[in-house]
Amino acid sequence: MTTAPPDTEVGPLLREWRERRRISQLELALRADSSARHISFVETGRSRPSEDMVLRLAEALDVPVRERNALLVMAGYAPRYAQTPLDAPAMSALRESLDRLLTAYEPYPALVVDGVYGVVAANRGIALLLEGVAERLLVPPVNAMRLTLHPEGLAPRIVNLPEWRADLLAQMERQIALVRSPALRELYEEVVAYPVPERPADTDRTDVPAGPGGSGGSASAEGRAGGAGRERAAAFALPMRLEHGGRVLSFVSSIATFNTPMDVTVAELAIETFLPADRETAAYLHAHLSP
Numbered sequence: 426m427t428t429a430p431p432d433t434e435v436g437p438l439l440r441e442w443r444e445r446r447r448i449s450q451l452e453l454a455l456r457a458d459s460s461a462r463h464i465s466f467v468e469t470g471r472s473r474p475s476e477d478m479v480l481r482l483a484e485a486l487d488v489p490v491r492e493r494n495a496l497l498v499m500a501g502y503a504p505r506y507a508q509t510p511l512d513a514p515a516m517s518a519l520r521e522s523l524d525r526l527l528t529a530y531e532p533y534p535a536l537v538v539d540g541v542y543g544v545v546a547a548n549r550g551i552a553l554l555l556e557g558v559a560e561r562l563l564v565p566p567v568n569a570m571r572l573t574l575h576p577e578g579l580a581p582r583i584v585n586l587p588e589w590r591a592d593l594l595a596q597m598e599r600q601i602a603l604v605r606s607p608a609l610r611e612l613y614e615e616v617v618a619y620p621v622p623e624r625p626a627d628t629d630r631t632d633v634p635a636g637p638g639g640s641g642g643s644a645s646a647e648g649r650a651g652g653a654g655r656e657r658a659a660a661f662a663l664p665m666r667l668e669h670g671g672r673v674l675s676f677v678s679s680i681a682t683f684n685t686p687m688d689v690t691v692a693e694l695a696i697e698t699f700l701p702a703d704r705e706t707a708a709y710l711h712a713h714l715s716p
Contacts, residue, residue: 459478570593
């Protein structure tokens with residue numbers, strides 16, 4: 426009988442996940458209703474964990490669903506979670522629900538991305554912001570990180586690009602630390618190498634005429650105002666400040682995922698919504714996208 430090399434056994438991989446989470450064997454044992462002795466035996470290969478134990482440890486370690494399948498296979502069990510293509514008939518109810526959610530959020534921008542930031546659905550708010558983006562970046566498969574950080578994408582129009590870029594790259598780094606995804610690592614290495622467009626020193630202040638339904642005035646990246654005035658952008662989260670149509674729009678974003686997913690595809694979907702950070706941005710979107 427041939428013994429698998431240590432780096433292909435489930436024990437070392439479980440230890441790697443535990444060390445990533447920076448918890449002790451005792452804490453993991455408490456979370457998984459086991460003992461530190463048994464955890465030690467599993468990690469060193471002295472004990473083969475049951476299928477139930479693999480799943481309990483994966484849950485306690487917050488291992489992504491895709492990686493839970495890998496742990497099960499390495500332990501000698503069948504994968505537990507399916508990976509159903511989003512365009513499969515079985516996913517029709519999910520697709521319809523996502524479309525309703527995105528449409529209901531209009532006129533504010535919202536999109537759905539997969540585990541490598543591929544855009545699987547978007548609403549008219551997103552389409553409005555993408556005006557002027559190079560056509561080649563809009564050819565499927567469209568990627569949200571490329572659209573945002575590429576020099577021919579949104580990057581030249583993002584007023585606070587250094588801060589927003591740093592935040593997105595940090596988000597990707599956290600995701601890479603969470604999942605073992607060569608595709609995600611490759612995407613990160615691509616976008617981090619993009620040159621950062623330079624902006625003139627005075628572009629933090631833009632005097633613009635009022636849009637339909639909007640108010641006049643001028644605004645800076647810090648929310649300063651002149652003329653009729655502009656409220657200070659929300660300070661509770663880093664805004665993305667984007668030049669569009671002769672004015673600066675300001676958004677804060679939030680990301681939602683599915684609770685207790687039972688499918689790899691669903692587990693890796695994320696819904697990102699962009700909330701106007703000031704009344705002028707909200708008025709502009711309502712004026713241009715409302716029925």
